[in-house]
Amino acid sequence: MTTTQSTWPAVPDHDTTAATGPAAEQAVLDRVPRGLLIDGHWVDAADGATFDVVDPATGDVLARIADATPADGLRALDAADAARHGWATTPPRQRAEVLRRAFDLLQERREEFALLMTLEMGKPLAEARGEVTYGGEFLRWFSEEAVRIGGDHSTNPEGTGRAFVTHKPVGPALLITPWNFPLAMATRKVAPALAAGCTVVVKPAELTPLTTLLFADLLLEAGVPAGVVNVVPTTTAGDVCGPVIADPRLRKLSFTGSTPVGRTLLAQAAQNVLRTSMELGGNAPFLVFEDADLDLAVDAALAAKFRNTGQACTAANRFLVHEDVAAEFADRVTARVGAMRVGRGTEDGVAIGPLIDDRAVAKADRLVTDAVERGAVVRTGGHPVAGPGTFYAPTVLTDVQPGSAILDDEIFGPVLAIRTFRTEDEAVAAANDTEYGLIAYACTEDPARGQRLMETLETGMLGLNTGVVSNAAAPFGGVKQSGTGREGGAEGIAEYLETMYTLTPDPFRRTKGAQR
Numbered sequence: 001m002t003t004t005q006s007t008w009p010a011v012p013d014h015d016t017t018a019a020t021g022p023a024a025e026q027a028v029l030d031r032v033p034r035g036l037l038i039d040g041h042w043v044d045a046a047d048g049a050t051f052d053v054v055d056p057a058t059g060d061v062l063a064r065i066a067d068a069t070p071a072d073g074l075r076a077l078d079a080a081d082a083a084r085h086g087w088a089t090t091p092p093r094q095r096a097e098v099l100r101r102a103f104d105l106l107q108e109r110r111e112e113f114a115l116l117m118t119l120e121m122g123k124p125l126a127e128a129r130g131e132v133t134y135g136g137e138f139l140r141w142f143s144e145e146a147v148r149i150g151g152d153h154s155t156n157p158e159g160t161g162r163a164f165v166t167h168k169p170v171g172p173a174l175l176i177t178p179w180n181f182p183l184a185m186a187t188r189k190v191a192p193a194l195a196a197g198c199t200v201v202v203k204p205a206e207l208t209p210l211t212t213l214l215f216a217d218l219l220l221e222a223g224v225p226a227g228v229v230n231v232v233p234t235t236t237a238g239d240v241c242g243p244v245i246a247d248p249r250l251r252k253l254s255f256t257g258s259t260p261v262g263r264t265l266l267a268q269a270a271q272n273v274l275r276t277s278m279e280l281g282g283n284a285p286f287l288v289f290e291d292a293d294l295d296l297a298v299d300a301a302l303a304a305k306f307r308n309t310g311q312a313c314t315a316a317n318r319f320l321v322h323e324d325v326a327a328e329f330a331d332r333v334t335a336r337v338g339a340m341r342v343g344r345g346t347e348d349g350v351a352i353g354p355l356i357d358d359r360a361v362a363k364a365d366r367l368v369t370d371a372v373e374r375g376a377v378v379r380t381g382g383h384p385v386a387g388p389g390t391f392y393a394p395t396v397l398t399d400v401q402p403g404s405a406i407l408d409d410e411i412f413g414p415v416l417a418i419r420t421f422r423t424e425d426e427a428v429a430a431a432n433d434t435e436y437g438l439i440a441y442a443c444t445e446d447p448a449r450g451q452r453l454m455e456t457l458e459t460g461m462l463g464l465n466t467g468v469v470s471n472a473a474a475p476f477g478g479v480k481q482s483g484t485g486r487e488g489g490a491e492g493i494a495e496y497l498e499t500m501y502t503l504t505p506d507p508f509r510r511t512k513g514a515q516r
């Protein structure tokens with residue numbers, strides 16, 4: 001299939017200075033390719049359609065980009081399939097060096113990527129810089145993993161044969177990412193896929209596609225060959241992804257997003273018996289025991305709750321605090337939360353940016369209203385903030401009652417909701433009382449209790465006396481309805497590798513057809 005050359009203007013050279021302000025913002029936006037990336041070319045959508053990407057802090061249009069059609073999705077898969085063999089047989093060292101170059105380029109351009117994420121997603125600039133660091137680490141980590149894809153050789157128990165276990169790239173992969181971490185969710189999938197030797201089609205979130213487009217441009221600069229990475233932003237995700245998922249050339253689906261969409265995609269993937277990785281929603285409990293170091297617990301709680309303005313799958317959703325320390329914990333977090341500055345993420349000192357859109361504000365407000373109607377007390381915040389932009393005041397609720405929707409639903413906003421408990425068993429039962437199992441947090445100075453929690457909490461990850469666990473070298477992922485598979489760590493590359501074994505007769509018993 002042929003690709004259409006873009007009518008989008010050429011992309012100017014990038015500026016690596018740490019400037020902010022309207023000129024710096026425009027310079028960064030001018031750097032972002034506006035087309036789809038298919039087979040190494042920036043191209044228009046098949047029907048020429050485009051869509052606008054908006055700054056959630058102002059409602060202003062940031063850029064107008066190509067809107068992929070189902071035909072474009074399949075064109076992208078054509079390219080990924082055509083490039084499949086060449087990339088799979090590219091020496092691991094060469095694949096590693098491309099990823100390492102991408103890491104180095106990202107370091108050079110970190111301010112540009114940070115500012116772009118703040119513009120399209122709203123997170124405070126300091127957090128966006130943190131995401132560049134975190135997201136970049138996946139490029140470095142998997143550049144190191146690319147050359148360590150091992151195998152195994154064993155004699156079978158009967159002594160009659162030898163088994164060789166090898167690992168091969170699974171094949172073309174569709175990578176679907178959410179809007180809340182526009183860079184890190186892309187690097188966490190693209191880096192292990194490329195390290196393993198897989199080609200990819202990336203479908204970024206409609207609300208935040210610009211960072212992925214800029215990242216794809218960086219990958220080309222780093223030496224990723226045409227067709228190895230293809231990017232198809234779209235306003236019709238289901239229509240574009242459906243035919244790709246149904247196509248027998250696709251061999252892997254990796255998705256990060258909500259549990260309901262994950263369920264739909266798993267059902268679609270089953271028809272093609274695809275390998276899948278599902279990083280889905282969470283409902284993280286944050287346990288504070290009576291023996292906790294409260295200074296540490298408060299710092300960890302604020303990090304676990306308010307990072308990304310509460311819009312993280314790892315965000316603490318339910319604070320379960322021992323009744324002996326609940327009043328002091330609530331007073332301390334209220335003082336800190338009440339002082340948080342709300343505003344556009346580019347402004348100095350802003351801790352709380354906008355929520356991603358009106359629906360997110362309405363959801364946070366609905367959950368707070370329901371909790372208050374059932375008896376919760378608003379200690380600070382508890383209301384939307386007047387626009388422009390889609391802001392919700394950082395909020396602390398105490399006395400949240402069982403049955404409140406806020407205990408079951410992912411809040412995805414800056415609302416810290418506190419319940420109390422009396423015993424460890426009660427706390428663990430409450431923590432596990434959810435269909436989700438992505439992450440839990442616990443603050444305790446008792447090592448034995450910490451070890452017990454590692455065994456009793458139903459979770460893929462546990463932050464023990466810390467509010468941030470994400471690390472490229474660790475296997476990120478959940479249990480129960482928070483998903484399957486792991487991203488990062490040694491496990492991350494395995495998600496993109498098939499295991500195969502070859503059995504041969506014992507070489508000492510068989511030469512030229514004759515038994516020795």
Ligand code: NAP
Pocket residue numbers: 176177178179180181185203204205206207234235236237238239241242256257258259261262264265278279280281282312313314410438478482483
């Ligand atoms: P979402 O609505 O499920 O969307 C995620 C991605 O899926 C977007 O790119 C979306 O495209 C796409 N999508 C939606 N419907 C689709 C369909 N029928 N077929 C193919 N693709 C489809 O989630 P979100 O609101 O962007 O992200 C927030 C959710 O992600 C939260 O639940 C959060 O917990 C979860 N999350 C999980 C992790 C983790 O590692 N476990 C990390 C981050 C976020 P559009 O943008 O066009 O709708």
